[in-house]
Amino acid sequence: MKNPLDSLWGTVIAGLVLTLILYNVVKFAMQ
């Protein structure tokens, strides 16, 4: 499997996905 960080768009998409995951984790933890 290709490393998504090798591509700029792969990096941006990985960043967006990570943001979404962390947002939901923090929102859930704050409830």
Added chain:
Amino acid sequence: MDFIQLGLGRWLHVMAGVMWIGLLYYFNFVQVDALKAAAADNTGAGITKHVAPRALFWFRWAAAVTWLAGALILGQHFFEAFFFLKSTYYPIGVGAWLGTIMLFNVWVLIWPNQKKIVGMVAATDEEKNKSRRLAFLASRTNTMLSMPLLFFMTASGGVFRTAVFG
């Protein structure tokens, strides 16, 4: 005291942060592709010799100032944020951890390897290639982490936190 800690501290944090992340984006969105194109016609020496070392200087020191100013802003709440001791500080705690990981990447992974790449430290071609890959991945990791970092930084204070996290 609040004026220095929260007023000037936040101002410095944002200014240094803009320089840090701005240069990070310059490396990832501009310089990587520019060096690839320059390698094709052997014009990359100018970037490697004159641009990269200056950009790296401001990049790594801006990273350090950003982190220190962030720690100053957290002040007496530093441990509550870093160790998630109070739910109010969860968003900024995540932001602070992301910033800390990124600072580590800058000073421990990117900078020592970049010194070999630009010739500030002696290295064989094989070592340079290894350093190039490692510094590249650390830099790309920081670009990825900068997205949640900026999200949590901008969604951590007062009305912004309430709007985003309820």
